[in-house]
Every structure is written in structure tokens, then in C-alpha cells.
Amino acid sequence: MSHIKAALLPTLALILAAIVLSAASSAVAQPASLLRRAKKQSFVPPSTSPEEQSDAYQGRNNGTLARQPIVPGKAFDRIIHVWLENTDYSAAASLATFQRLQKQGQTLTSFHGVTHPSEPNYMASAFGSFFGLHDDNFSWIPKNITSVYDLLDKKGISYACYQENMPFQGFQDYDNKQKNYVDPSAPDYTFYVRKHNPCAFSSTFAKPGTERYKRNRNMNDFAADLKADALPQHIFVTPNMDDDGHDSGISYAAQWVDWFLSDLLKNPHFNSERTLVVLTFDENETYAAENRILTLLLGNAVPQNLRGSSSDLYMTHYGILATTQANWGLMHLGRGDVDPILSNIVPFVAEAAGYKGNAQVPLEKRPLLNLTGVTAGPLTETQYQPFFAPTKQAQAANGAGGAGVLLLPGLDPNATPDKGPAPKNLKLTGGSSFYRSQANVAKD
Ligand SMILES: *[C@@H]1O[C@H](CO)[C@@H](O)[C@H](O)[C@H]1NC(C)=O
Ligand SMILES: *[C@@H]1O[C@H](CO)[C@@H](O)[C@H](O)[C@H]1NC(C)=O
Ligand SMILES: *[C@@H]1O[C@H](CO)[C@@H](O)[C@H](O)[C@H]1NC(C)=O
Ligand SMILES: *[C@@H]1O[C@H](CO)[C@@H](O)[C@H](O)[C@H]1NC(C)=O
Ligand SMILES: *[C@@H]1O[C@H](CO)[C@@H](O)[C@H](O)[C@H]1NC(C)=O
Numbered sequence: 001m002s003h004i005k006a007a008l009l010p011t012l013a014l015i016l017a018a019i020v021l022s023a024a025s026s027a028v029a030q031p032a033s034l035l036r037r038a039k040k041q042s043f044v045p046p047s048t049s050p051e052e053q054s055d056a057y058q059g060r061n062n063g064t065l066a067r068q069p070i071v072p073g074k075a076f077d078r079i080i081h082v083w084l085e086n087t088d089y090s091a092a093a094s095l096a097t098f099q100r101l102q103k104q105g106q107t108l109t110s111f112h113g114v115t116h117p118s119e120p121n122y123m124a125s126a127f128g129s130f131f132g133l134h135d136d137n138f139s140w141i142p143k144n145i146t147s148v149y150d151l152l153d154k155k156g157i158s159y160a161c162y163q164e165n166m167p168f169q170g171f172q173d174y175d176n177k178q179k180n181y182v183d184p185s186a187p188d189y190t191f192y193v194r195k196h197n198p199c200a201f202s203s204t205f206a207k208p209g210t211e212r213y214k215r216n217r218n219m220n221d222f223a224a225d226l227k228a229d230a231l232p233q234h235i236f237v238t239p240n241m242d243d244d245g246h247d248s249g250i251s252y253a254a255q256w257v258d259w260f261l262s263d264l265l266k267n268p269h270f271n272s273e274r275t276l277v278v279l280t281f282d283e284n285e286t287y288a289a290e291n292r293i294l295t296l297l298l299g300n301a302v303p304q305n306l307r308g309s310s311s312d313l314y315m316t317h318y319g320i321l322a323t324t325q326a327n328w329g330l331m332h333l334g335r336g337d338v339d340p341i342l343s344n345i346v347p348f349v350a351e352a353a354g355y356k357g358n359a360q361v362p363l364e365k366r367p368l369l370n371l372t373g374v375t376a377g378p379l380t381e382t383q384y385q386p387f388f389a390p391t392k393q394a395q396a397a398n399g400a401g402g403a404g405v406l407l408l409p410g411l412d413p414n415a416t417p418d419k420g421p422a423p424k425n426l427k428l429t430g431g432s433s434f435y436r437s438q439a440n441v442a443k444d
Helices: 002-007 009-025 089-093 096-104 118-127 148-154 219-227 250-264 317-328 347-353 392-396 438-443
Strands: 078-084 106-112 159-163 175-178 189-193 216-218 234-238 275-281 292-298
Touching: 078 118, 078 250, 078 317, 089 096, 089 250, 089 292, 096 250, 096 292, 118 148, 118 234, 118 317, 148 159, 148 317, 159 219, 216 219, 250 275, 275 317, 317 347
Parallel strands: 078 234, 078 275, 159 216, 159 234
Antiparallel strands: 106 292, 175 189, 275 292
């Protein structure tokens, strides 16, 4: 596999050059949202436990997912991603909650977000790319562009996103204001935001009545699915803007983690003998430094002899995508998930799957992943390019699942980045990208 990785190096060199250039030319200020972040101290549980539906949320569950046959993986049968927000490695690692959890699982000490701000990181986790996105604004991805959900569908592996305070399943709006259950004397509050929801980005999740539409779910749906023992095999949990630390700070988020995980780790409908929980952050808070974040592997799938241990293998969000591929022998997306530097997978999964592609990345080869506002792509106005097919080298790669690349109907495999038009500044002509308007989703 390493010769394939080597073939991708020229692409990476270009990306690195772009990053270095941008780092030299821009002193990027902290976004106002971070500066304004109030340090709320006291976590308010939305219900007695995450196993119970909550009236703090707007909608009650309207029916659970159908139980699907379990497709066995090589190291785990269920993966549960839990993402918190904007916290530096050291800030998280200093708290008792995370220190306690570290003893129950494995800590990845050299794990990185792939960019700033939030939305492109959530996007990258499911699509292997952020397509030039460098803000948190409305963006969508057309149906010929693969995501992890297409890879899972190919093998009949069930999935869902569970979004705290999303008002109802399939919800498509940019955000949602509702009664403030944390501080009832305060005005209505935006607890749910689309930018943190990987099941919201592709137009394939936007059509009411489809299977995918109902896999974009909220936490009352989670409670109901859990009770019915119908939790899918691939899960993404996004706590609300207070509970994930975004609007509140890390000690508040730690209290949510205690509330959310303490019972669930003992619940066999959640933590079966073969469950892997990946507790991580989207990005670190300090933009002016490398984007290292604390990542914990929890759940019964973590081998006994590794509990309390750590791994310093260089990893990124793309590596969790590749880990999922290795576990189930999935096809790949041909993007960051096969990048030679950025796609190391969880070591114990590599061992179980017989994957030989992991290699430690020396410090001088590690790219700066704290860039913001520089790469070209379909989700930026200033350096717009169309959605491309993966590079020919990436199309030829085996990927961590050893199953080759997935290309969907409607994708021209020859429309690769080297054949495409140069980036265009749409702002000069007063335009914006087609993929930045909610009104266009229905046209796809
Ligand atoms: C993104 O949204 C912000 C705030 O709504 C707005 O000021 C900005 O112009 C938007 N950027 C683009 C590229 O649409
Ligand atoms: C259930 O359906 C009703 C009516 O369509 C809706 O108002 C409610 O929000 C839904 N609840 C959930 C959790 O989707
Ligand atoms: C990224 O981190 C490097 C190293 O700490 C720093 O020199 C650079 O200014 C940062 N870039 C941004 C955009 O903050
Ligand atoms: C963000 O991550 C980098 C890389 O590990 C680290 O050097 C930096 O200290 C982090 N930021 C803070 C403030 O901890
Ligand atoms: C993917 O679909 C979009 C929208 O239909 C189209 O503009 C684009 O050219 C397609 N990309 C490729 C590589 O075929």
C-alpha cells in the first residue's frame, strides 16, 4: 500500500505549499464567537438520563429505526462518534472527567483537527474533504459526491446522526431557536446548528420520506432507538451548543460527558461487547498553533490490555474515516481518507484488520492543520472550483478497507483536479457558489 501512498505525495506537496503561503500572508484573528464565549459553569441535564426522552427538546420521537442485521467488523461492530467543541488538548486533559475516562480506554495523544473553523471539520469527518470551506455558513454537497454513508450503504451497515435539540428528524434549516431550558428567564436560544451535523450536508439527506432523511435524528430519537435496541452501527452524536462546550466552555462540556456516558457505557444497547466510542473535539481553540485535540477511544471494543494506555501515532479526523473502512472492508472516497500523511488509522483496528499502511509521521513532515481561509474548492466564493472527481492516483488506491474507490453515478471520473478550471473569484462578479444557497438543494 505504501507505493500508492507515495504516488499521492505530489498532491500533498501542493496542499502544503498552499498552507505555508497562507500562514505567511495572514494573521487570522479569533472569531468573535470564541472571544464572546461565556464560561457558563453549571450543566443543566435535559432529562433524568440520556435513556429518557426530554421535554427540554421540542419534538418527541415519532418511531424508532428498524433493527437491521449486524454486519460484523474486524475490531468493532458499532462506532459512536461523540464530538465536543473548540478545546485545546491541554485544557481537556487537565479535567478529572477526561482523566477518569482515559483509564477506561486508549488516549490518542497526537490527534488533529484538519482545519478551522467548525463546519469544515464535521464535513471532513464524513466526506474526507472540506471542499474549500473556510467558514460556518450554509453549504451543501451534490449527490454525485461520496460520503461515508455511501460506503456504509454498500455493505448494508446502518447509520444515524443524533443531534441534540434538533427539532425533528430530517430538519433542514441552518439553525433553530427554542425555549431556553438552561436558563428559563433568558430569551429563546439557538441550541441546534446545522454546521455541527454531518448528516445535514449532502442533498441526499434532504428529501422527505427517504431512508436517509430519517437517519438525521435528534436526541429524543436516540433515547427511543436505545430503548428499542435499535441503535445503528455507525453513529454521530452532536451535543447542543452549551453541552458541547461551544457556548459554555470545557468544564461545562465535561459535566455533559459525565451525564451522557456514565450510564450509557454500562448499557449493552449502547456499549455492546463490540462498541467503539470515539470521544473527540472538532478543533483546538487556539488558531495560532497546530490543531491538536484530545481523543479518547472508549467502549468494550477497546482491548483490555490497552485500557489506560496511549498511542502517539500521528492521526487526524480522516484517520477515523479510514479506520471505519478498515474495520468493515469498505471502499474509500479517494480524498483525505487515502492521503499518505493524514490517514493513519487506530492502531488496534489496524492490527485486527491486518492493515499495514500506518506509519509515524516525523515532526518536519506534519502539515499545519490550523489554516483558515485559503484552499480552493466549490464551497468558497473567492477561489471557486467545481466539485472534482478524486485524482487518478487516489482512484487507483486500495484504501484502508482494501476495496478500491467508490464513484457514484453522475460523477465524471475524468474531471480530476489537474484537468479542472483554475480557481475563480466569484465575488468580483457579484456571484456566489451554487452550493452555498439552501434554495438550490431541491434542484439536485
Ligand atoms: C457568511 O456568513 C456571515 C454571517 O452571516 C456573512 O457575514 C458572510 O458574508 C458570509 N460569507 C459568505 C462567503 O457567504
Ligand atoms: C414528530 O412529528 C410531528 C408532526 O410531524 C413533529 O411536530 C415532531 O417534531 C416530530 N418529532 C420528532 C422527534 O421528529
Ligand atoms: C498556525 O500555527 C503556526 C504554528 O504555531 C503559526 O505560525 C501560524 O500563524 C498559524 N496559522 C494561523 C492561520 O493561525
Ligand atoms: C493546540 O495544539 C497544539 C499542537 O499540539 C499545541 O501546541 C497547542 O498548545 C494547542 N493549543 C493550546 C493553547 O494548548
Ligand atoms: C457532480 O455533480 C455536479 C452537480 O450536478 C456537477 O456540476 C459536477 O460537474 C459533477 N462532478 C463531476 C466530477 O462529475
